[in-house]
Amino acid sequence: MLKKVLYIFYKDFSSELRTRYAINALIMFVIVAISVILFSIGSEKAPENIFAGMLWVVIFFSAMSGLSRTFVSEEERGTTLILSLIAHPTSILLGKLLFNLVLIFFINTIITILYYTLFNDFVIRNFEMFFYAFVLGNIGIAASSTIIAAIISKANAKGTLYPVLSFPVLLPLILMLIELTKFSVEGVQISEASAEFLVLISYDVIMITASIMVFDIIWRD
Amino acid sequence: MKNNWWKFSLFLLIALVMIAGISPRIIDVPSSIWEFPLIPGLEDKAKIIFFHVPTAWLTVLAYLMAMFYGIRFLRKKDYYDDIKSVSAAALGLVFCLLATITGSVWAKFNWGSFWHWDPRETSIFILLLIYGAYFALRSALDNEEKRARLSAIYSIIAFLTTPFFIFIMPRIMIGLHPGSLEIDAASGQIAASANPVIEFKMAPNMRVVFFTSLFAFTILFFWMWNLAHRILKLEFNSQKEIS
Numbered sequence: 001m002l003k004k005v006l007y008i009f010y011k012d013f014s015s016e017l018r019t020r021y022a023i024n025a026l027i028m029f030v031i032v033a034i035s036v037i038l039f040s041i042g043s044e045k046a047p048e049n050i051f052a053g054m055l056w057v058v059i060f061f062s063a064m065s066g067l068s069r070t071f072v073s074e075e076e077r078g079t080t081l082i083l084s085l086i087a088h089p090t091s092i093l094l095g096k097l098l099f100n101l102v103l104i105f106f107i108n109t110i111i112t113i114l115y116y117t118l119f120n121d122f123v124i125r126n127f128e129m130f131f132y133a134f135v136l137g138n139i140g141i142a143a144s145s146t147i148i149a150a151i152i153s154k155a156n157a158k159g160t161l162y163p164v165l166s167f168p169v170l171l172p173l174i175l176m177l178i179e180l181t182k183f184s185v186e187g188v189q190i191s192e193a194s195a196e197f198l199v200l201i202s203y204d205v206i207m208i209t210a211s212i213m214v215f216d217i218i219w220r221d
Numbered sequence: 222m223k224n225n226w227w228k229f230s231l232f233l234l235i236a237l238v239m240i241a242g243i244s245p246r247i248i249d250v251p252s253s254i255w256e257f258p259l260i261p262g263l264e265d266k267a268k269i270i271f272f273h274v275p276t277a278w279l280t281v282l283a284y285l286m287a288m289f290y291g292i293r294f295l296r297k298k299d300y301y302d303d304i305k306s307v308s309a310a311a312l313g314l315v316f317c318l319l320a321t322i323t324g325s326v327w328a329k330f331n332w333g334s335f336w337h338w339d340p341r342e343t344s345i346f347i348l349l350l351i352y353g354a355y356f357a358l359r360s361a362l363d364n365e366e367k368r369a370r371l372s373a374i375y376s377i378i379a380f381l382t383t384p385f386f387i388f389i390m391p392r393i394m395i396g397l398h399p400g401s402l403e404i405d406a407a408s409g410q411i412a413a414s415a416n417p418v419i420e421f422k423m424a425p426n427m428r429v430v431f432f433t434s435l436f437a438f439t440i441l442f443f444w445m446w447n448l449a450h451r452i453l454k455l456e457f458n459s460q461k462e463i464s
Contacts, residue, residue, distance in 0.1 A: 154367055157361045164354050165375065168350040171347055171382070172382050
């Protein structure tokens with residue numbers, strides 16, 4: 001089981017390294033998105049809280065443009081049948097989830113570093129809190145995006161539908177993450193944000209379990 | 222005319238709710254059954270509760286029904302279950318719009334603007350988005366079996382997020398609806414006691430009207446749903462005969 005998961009992860013990972021299609025497109029997307037924000041703000045003074053929200057806007061849209069590829073490319077190349085011959089649906093899902101996790105961690109780290117260096121007004125005063133929120137948030141985004149990508153890969157208008165379907169599902173997570181980022185910018189202690197962290201943890205657990213439960217039904221044509 | 226007695230009684234019940242909900246005067250100290258107590262800051266506007274809460278409740282109920290029949294489709298592969306699920310979702314969308322519009326118009330007159338991003342306003346907006354996404358997904362799938370299967374799964378996945386909106390976030394965020402955290406006007410801090418979501422401080426006569434209204438609108442919803450899924454079923458069967 002674990003071996004199969006790792007194999008599927010390795011397959012996606014190596015094919016990604018060969019073409020570097022998703023990574024290149026994503027990095028360009030991130031640079032474009034951040035420069036749009038930079039140009040639109042210009043030399044104006046904006047309140048700190050705005051930047052906390054903007055960071056997650058960039059992260060959400062880059063996730064929307066990159067994370068659907070794992071399943072959509074399988075559909076396009078017509079390799080879904082072979083994949084379902086090789087492994088159990090659950091291990092397929094977990095392999096794809098692992099790949100998406102690695103991808104989103106990589107991309108979001110780049111986004112955050114760029115964001116932090118380019119915006120002088122974005123100062124994180126409680127770094128520990130931001131780090132925990134960042135890790136839990138990435139897990140949640142990867143879990144929801146992967147299962148929605150599996151649904152979307154069977155539909156016709158793949159590219160446009162993906163953010164439409166993901167947004168309502170991701171919103172509780174995004175709202176909590178924006179709150180927590182605001183807190184970390186303001187320098188609030190972790191103990192005061194326990195409710196938000198509990199919501200994040202429960203969201204991640206619920207989403208991963210639910211994906212594993214319903215994935216068989218999506219996969220079986 | 223036979224078997225229509227419940228339709229007439231439903232008509233009477235809803236008419237009664239409207240009269241009983243709108244006509245009573247608001248008095249400081251109510252003495253008769255046709256007078257409601259005065260709530261400071263709400264006055265006559267408190268009467269929205271009889272009509273706005275049922276729409277919000279039916280939005281959630283319709284969603285649950287859409288999901289229930291979706292799951293039943295996944296288990297039994299019966300297309301009529303899918304039809305029932307769609308009709309529940311379509312009606313849910315209508316009630317969701319109604320809840321959003323009534324609440325928004327009321328907020329303009331009581332809180333000063335149409336939209337405040339209060340947690341409950343956010344949650345009804347999310348439900349609107351979920352319903353929209355559900356129908357967008359259905360229109361993007363042309364294969365009948367795939368359409369039923371994937372939209373059922375999406376309704377399950379989307380339903381998992383609704384408890385966060387309906388039960389958790391309105392209670393841990395600052396908001397204007399009953400039940401949210403409130404800012405204490407005197408100290409500027411968050412008030413220690415969050416008031417319960419359904420305020421049973423409601424006067425007894427108001428409570429009777431409120432629950433009668435919930436009941437009557439729920440029956441109305443089931444009647445509408447019954448008609449809708451029967452119509453869709455006829456369409457479904459006639460298309461089969463043609464092809």
